[in-house]
Amino acid sequence: MRIKWMLTLASLKMFIRQREAILWTILFPLLVVVLFGFVKFNGVGSIELGVVNDAGAPGGELLSRIRAVRTFEVSEGTKDAEMALLGKGERDLVLVIPQGYAPGVATDLTAFGDLEAKPQVTQLGGLVLQRVLDEAAFAGAPGVKRTTLSTLPVKSRNLTYIDFLLPGILSMSIMQMGIFGVAFSFVTLKKRGILRRLWVTPIRPSDFIIAQVAMRLIVLILQMTIMVGVGVLFLNLHFIGNLALIYLLGILGAVVFLGFGFSLAGISKSEDQVAPLANIITLPMLALSGIFFNRTNLPGFVRAVTGLFPLTYLADGVRSVAIDGATLMQVMPQILGLVLWGAVSCAFAVRLFRWE
Amino acid sequence: METREVVLEVEELVKRYAGVTAVDGVSFRVYAREIFGILGPNGAGKTTTLECIETLRSVDAGTIHLGGLNVRTQAPEVKRIIGVQLQSSSFFDKLSLAELLLLFGEMYGRRVDPLLLLDEVELRDKSRSQVGQLSGGQKQRFSIAAALVNDPVVIFLDEPTTGLDPQARRHLWGVIKRIRSEGKTVVITTHYMDEAEELCDRVAIMDAGKIIALAPPHEMIDALIAGGFRKERIERLASLEDVFLSLTGHTIRDE
Numbered sequence: 001m002r003i004k005w006m007l008t009l010a011s012l013k014m015f016i017r018q019r020e021a022i023l024w025t026i027l028f029p030l031l032v033v034v035l036f037g038f039v040k041f042n043g044v045g046s047i048e049l050g051v052v053n054d055a056g057a058p059g060g061e062l063l064s065r066i067r068a069v070r071t072f073e074v075s076e077g078t079k080d081a082e083m084a085l086l087g088k089g090e091r092d093l094v095l096v097i098p099q100g101y102a103p104g105v106a107t108d109l110t111a112f113g114d115l116e117a118k119p120q121v122t123q124l125g126g127l128v129l130q131r132v133l134d135e136a137a138f139a140g141a142p143g144v145k146r147t148t149l150s151t152l153p154v155k156s157r158n159l160t161y162i163d164f165l166l167p168g169i170l171s172m173s174i175m176q177m178g179i180f181g182v183a184f185s186f187v188t189l190k191k192r193g194i195l196r197r198l199w200v201t202p203i204r205p206s207d208f209i210i211a212q213v214a215m216r217l218i219v220l221i222l223q224m225t226i227m228v229g230v231g232v233l234f235l236n237l238h239f240i241g242n243l244a245l246i247y248l249l250g251i252l253g254a255v256v257f258l259g260f261g262f263s264l265a266g267i268s269k270s271e272d273q274v275a276p277l278a279n280i281i282t283l284p285m286l287a288l289s290g291i292f293f294n295r296t297n298l299p300g301f302v303r304a305v306t307g308l309f310p311l312t313y314l315a316d317g318v319r320s321v322a323i324d325g326a327t328l329m330q331v332m333p334q335i336l337g338l339v340l341w342g343a344v345s346c347a348f349a350v351r352l353f354r355w356e
Numbered sequence: 357m358e359t360r361e362v363v364l365e366v367e368e369l370v371k372r373y374a375g376v377t378a379v380d381g382v383s384f385r386v387y388a389r390e391i392f393g394i395l396g397p398n399g400a401g402k403t404t405t406l407e408c409i410e411t412l413r414s415v416d417a418g419t420i421h422l423g424g425l426n427v428r429t430q431a432p433e434v435k436r437i438i439g440v441q442l443q444s445s446s447f448f449d450k451l452s453l454a455e456l457l458l459l460f461g462e463m464y465g466r467r468v469d470p471l472l473l474l475d476e477v478e479l480r481d482k483s484r485s486q487v488g489q490l491s492g493g494q495k496q497r498f499s500i501a502a503a504l505v506n507d508p509v510v511i512f513l514d515e516p517t518t519g520l521d522p523q524a525r526r527h528l529w530g531v532i533k534r535i536r537s538e539g540k541t542v543v544i545t546t547h548y549m550d551e552a553e554e555l556c557d558r559v560a561i562m563d564a565g566k567i568i569a570l571a572p573p574h575e576m577i578d579a580l581i582a583g584g585f586r587k588e589r590i591e592r593l594a595s596l597e598d599v600f601l602s603l604t605g606h607t608i609r610d611e
Contacts, residue, residue, distance in 0.1 A: 006462040014450040193445030197502075200410050200440040201463040202432055 003203055007211030008218070015215060025181075025223055029173040030230055036292065037162040037235060046073045047125045050082035050094040055101035062097060065132050072128070083112065088324070089159035092118060093125040093151075101147075103136040108148055115153040126151045159323060163238050166231045167319035168291035170224060174250055175311055177216060177223075178257025179264065179282055183274045186212075186265035195355055205355060213258055217251055224250050228322070241321035245328060249321065252338040253314035259345025266352035285311035310345075313337035361388040363423060363510055363541045364409065370417035371404050378404040380565035381418070386510070391532065391542040393556035393573075395549070400562040402545040403443055406512055409543075410440050423509050436464060439503030439511040439540075441496070443518075447487045453498055454483040457505055464506040477501045477531050493524030493608060497531060504535070511535065513544040517551060522597055527608045529555055550597075 015021050049072040053059035067074050075082075075091075082094045093113040101107045111129060113122035126149060133147045189195050198208060224246060231237030260281060268274040288295070288302065289311035295303055306312055317334030320326040328335075364386035371379040379401045386392045394402045407413045409420055411431040420427035425434050447456055454470035461468035474480045477497035482490065490498060496516050503511050513532070517525040525548075532555060536542050546552055552559050553573045561569040569576060 003462055003465070006459060010448070010451060010455070010459045013455070014448055017450040193442060194448060196412065197440075197442055197445040197447065198463075199412060200435060200438070200442070201460065201506075202435045202465075203463045 004207050004210050004214070007203075007208060008214045011211055011215035012218060015219060021181075025173060025177055025219060026226055029169045029223075029227060033162065033166050033169050033227075033231070033235065036165055037160070047071055047121055047128075048073050048090060048092045049075070049125065049129075050085060050091040051076050052079045052082055052094065052096045054079075054099045055097045056099075058102045059097040062101070062103065062133070062136055065136055066095075066129070069128060069132060072125075083154070086112060086114075086154055089114075092121045093129075094154075095129060095149075103139065103147070105147075108150060109133065111149055111151050112154045113151055115151065122151060159238055160236065162231070162235050163323050164294070164319070165292065166227065166235065166237055167322045168289075168315045170227050170250070171253060171289075171311060171315040171318050172286060172291050173223065173227075174220060174253045174314065175257045175282060175285065177220065178254050178259075179261045179278050180274075181216065182212070182258055182261030183264035183268065183278055184271060186262070187268050187271055187274050190265075190355070191270060199355065209262075216258065217254060220250055220254050221247055237322075239322050240325040241323070242325075242327075245321045245326075245331070246318055249314060249317045249331065249334065249338070252335065252342060253310070253318075256310045256314075256338055256341045256345050259342060259347075259349045262349035263345065263352045266349070266354045285309050288312075290315055308337070310338060310341040313341070362386070363388045364392075364543070365421045366405070366409065366418070367420075368418035369405065369408060369415060369420060371401075371408055371413060372416050377565055379408065382562070382565070382567050383418075384560050384567060384570060386541060386543055388541055389536060389539055390557040391536050391544060391555050393552040393559035394543070394545045394562060395547070395552055395559050396545075396562035397547075401565040402562055403514055405562070406514055406543070406545060410438060410512055411435055436506060437509045439506060439508035441499040441503045441511070441513045441516055443514040445499075447498075447502070449486060449488055452484045452486055453479065453501075456487070456498075457502060460502050461505045466506060468505050473501045473504055476504060476535070478527075491524075493520050493527060496520065496524075496528060500528075500531060500535070508540065510541045510543060513542065515545055515547065517546065517548065522601055523604070523606060523608045525551065526601075526606060 049066070051063055051066065051074060053063055053076060055062075063074070063076065066072060077085075079094075079096060082091060085091045086094045093111050095109065095111045097109060098107065101109065109129075111126055113125065115122050130149045133149055137147050195208075199205070225243075228237070228239055228243065228246070232239050264274055264277050264281075268277065285291075288298065288306040289309045290306075291311070295306060295312070298306065313334045317326075317331045317338070320334075321331055362385050366385075367383050369379050369382045370377065382401070382405055384392075394405065396402050404413065408415050409422065409427060411427060411434055415428055422434050423437050425437075427434050451459065453474060457468055457470040457473050461470075471480055471483060474483055477500050479494060479497055479501065482494065482498075487495060487498060500511070500513065500516070503513075516532075517528055520528065529551065532542060532544070544555065556573060558570065558572050559576070560567045571579070
């Protein structure tokens with residue numbers, strides 16, 4: 001036991017003394033978050049509009065007119081549900097069509113939006129809605145009374161791109177550390193004969209592997225704490241999750257990717273062989289696991305396949321815990337997905353890993 | 357000779373790689389507190405023989421006993437009593453020499469005094485340096501210090517002086533002799549005949565996986581001369597190496 005701990009400590013020392021390692025594991029992911037956080041990808045593209053229809057058929061007719069407006073991404077729901085989504089920032093505007101509404105009859109409608117946090121979106125949405133209402137009213141007969149819309153301010157959590165991105169980048173760096181970190185360092189240890197020198201001492205290979213994994217898990221916990229901390233303190237991250245649950249997901253993800261890292265170290269003889277293999281595994285996940293962009297925009301088939309990627313499970317899990325405050329039961333699908341992938345990658349590692 | 361304590365006994369050792377017999381029925385004994393040399397051209401099987409004894413390679417046939425232990429069946433126990441300097445192996449970067457020695461001590465469950473070990477190889481003033489900052493001779497000396505952390509019965513040195521300049525080689529010879537004088541048994545491989553003549557009590561000459569001669573160096577020379585061998589040119593009283601050393605001095609330059 002003592003030797004495992006001493007080896008872990010020594011590996012930690014070696015890791016911390018490598019300046020480039022600190023750079024890649026801590027500073028680089030933060031830099032990506034900050035840089036991408038400043039880039040506005042969507043601007044005012046579409047407006048997420050929730051509609052609460054309490055007016056039956058006349059309301060339905062209005063709804064179809066609203067759906068025809070391409071600026072709106074319309075969803076329909078109960079008032080409670082839509083207001084909750086508005087609070088989370090997943091709706092920009094919620095329109096309530098009250099009982100008794102009929103086009104051409106003076107009724108006041110109400111739209112809710114966060115005027116303070118999203119002034120342009122809320123005001124633009126309100127204007128467009130007013131136009132739709134007017135068209136509906138005047139379509140029947142000219143000279144009828146106008147339906148007026150009032151916009152009521154609501155405080156939303158106003159989630160930003162940073163909230164989407166930071167958990168994703170956190171997951172990405174777990175993948176990079178597991179795959180690149182382990183594969184490269186073990187290939188170097190093999191090539192330079194450092195491992196051979198260890199095997200003439202009484203330590204068991206498992207002692208060394210356990211120490212290497214333990215060291216990386218310690219670094220990982222530090223890294224996750226720093227990223228969430230910096231996010232909350234400096235980047236306005238709306239973190240409402242359970243940190244312990246984030247650690248759990250991070251460790252499961254690390255096990256998956258460490259397994260792949262050891263597998264690669266097993267089948268590669270030099271760093272030149274590691275790099276392309278590691279890229280083949282990581283690049284598709286970087287692009288398609290919902291790290292930088294929401295996967296909902298992907299075509300159905302691609303979305304279904306990428307939903308099975310280990311990085312997708314990790315990023316979705318970390319994101320919903322961090323931002324939506326998901327509970328253990330709510331991220332159970334992600335946890336199960338990671339456990340399955342972990343079993344696969346560790347089985348590969350055991351089969352493929354070679355000391356020589 | 358017959359009453360001396362046998363520390364290492366190799367009998368009919370065979371090691372094959374993919375059809376090539378690298379070691380082909382090698383037998384020898386090493387006695388306590390001697391420096392035993394294994395000489396031979398590249399590919400003669402010197403390193404493979406050592407690696408079989410060091411438990412790094414499986415043995416295809418034959419037996420090896422070290423300190424009363426069977427190397428094939430008691431590898432973990434054998435590892436505890438040997439010290440090994442491998443031909444082309446390195447140590448972790450980013451740890452100082454003192455930290456490395458402490459860590460290697462821990463691998464044997466020992467808490468060593470790194471400075472005492474570094475004294476042994478005259479590297480005390482480098483205790484805070486990292487291996488990457490050492491010269492070739494210093495690296496080899498450090499490697500010997502690391503092989504001493506468990507106070508081994510036998511220490512194996514695989515071509516420790518290859519690539520070193522004459523001063524550093526001579527310095528290392530001094531270190532090796534001192535280790536022997538402290539009661540350790542040393543098994544060394546080398547390409548340098550002067551080194552074998554200077555250091556070894558007995559040498560085994562290997563070629564193509566077999567031992568073709570085994571005796572103290574002076575006996576081998578005497579036997580050759582007795583057989584009628586004469587050098588074409590009479591040995592001069594000094595060699596070019598003597599000239600080099602008298603010009604450049606015996607002080608080592610790698611500090």
